[in-house]
Amino acid sequence: GAGVSQSPSNKVTEKGxxxxxxxxxxxxxxxxxxxxxxxxxxxxxxxxxxGNSAPDKSGLPSDRFSAERTGGSVSTLTIxxxxxxxxxxxxxATKEFLxxxxxxxxEGSWLTVV
Amino acid sequence: xxxxxxxxxxxxxxxxxxxxxxxxxSSIFNTWLWYKQDPGEGPVLLIALYKAGELTSNGRxxxxxxxxRKDSFLNISASIPSDVGIYFCAGQLGAQAGTALIFGKGxxxxxxx
Numbered sequence: 685g686a687g688v689s690q691s692p693s694n695k696v697t698e699k700g701x702x703x704x705x706x707x708x709x710x711x712x713x714x715x716x717x718x719x720x721x722x723x724x725x726x727x728x729x730x731x732x733x734x735g736n737s738a739p740d741k742s743g744l745p746s747d748r749f750s751a752e753r754t755g756g757s758v759s760t761l762t763i764x765x766x767x768x769x770x771x772x773x774x775x776x777a778t779k780e781f782l783x784x785x786x787x788x789x790x791e792g793s794w795l796t797v798v
Numbered sequence: 799x800x801x802x803x804x805x806x807x808x809x810x811x812x813x814x815x816x817x818x819x820x821x822x823x824s825s826i827f828n829t830w831l832w833y834k835q836d837p838g839e840g841p842v843l844l845i846a847l848y849k850a851g852e853l854t855s856n857g858r859x860x861x862x863x864x865x866x867r868k869d870s871f872l873n874i875s876a877s878i879p880s881d882v883g884i885y886f887c888a889g890q891l892g893a894q895a896g897t898a899l900i901f902g903k904g905x906x907x908x909x910x911x
Contacts, residue, residue, distance in 0.1 A: 688840070726902050726903035726904050727899075728901075729899070775840055788840075789839075789840025789842070791838065791840050792839075
């Protein structure tokens, strides 16, 4: 598609269950970011992928959070044993590596842990 | 995680008024960016600033990269109802294009007509 695509757009899960959130980047965009946006909060950096380099995982809040990017394209953010404080919008953003700072965001995956 | 100090947290203004919001940081940034987020959508880039002291306009929007490289402001002139949304500042710490952006907590703008 033309933009960054995220799925699911909404997910309600029970506390303790695992969830997977998917991001399809814009074709050709080698840089991919995951951010978390909690109610009334800014965008909290989680993880960054660039090509085949080792990802920058410095923003992941705990070892329950992990992310993969297969083949340099689609990325999956996995949250294990979800907690209520994980409820947030998870935003994916991508850009061409050397095209300045125009990063394009998806519409986000709204996660609610009950 | 790291965040910028963005203020004000929210603003309620009348259509036609000018608006100003700003971000500060204890760290030096090489790039400052301003994004707008409409409800249910991802943020969209408004203005990008790359040099200390740079003043850039985009229509009714004007933003400046502070001389100290630790702050930036965004002004919106003659506000209109479609300016409603959340405005985020973002800074890039490193000189490399791949360094993650750090975001402020946002300024929620409400415009009454």
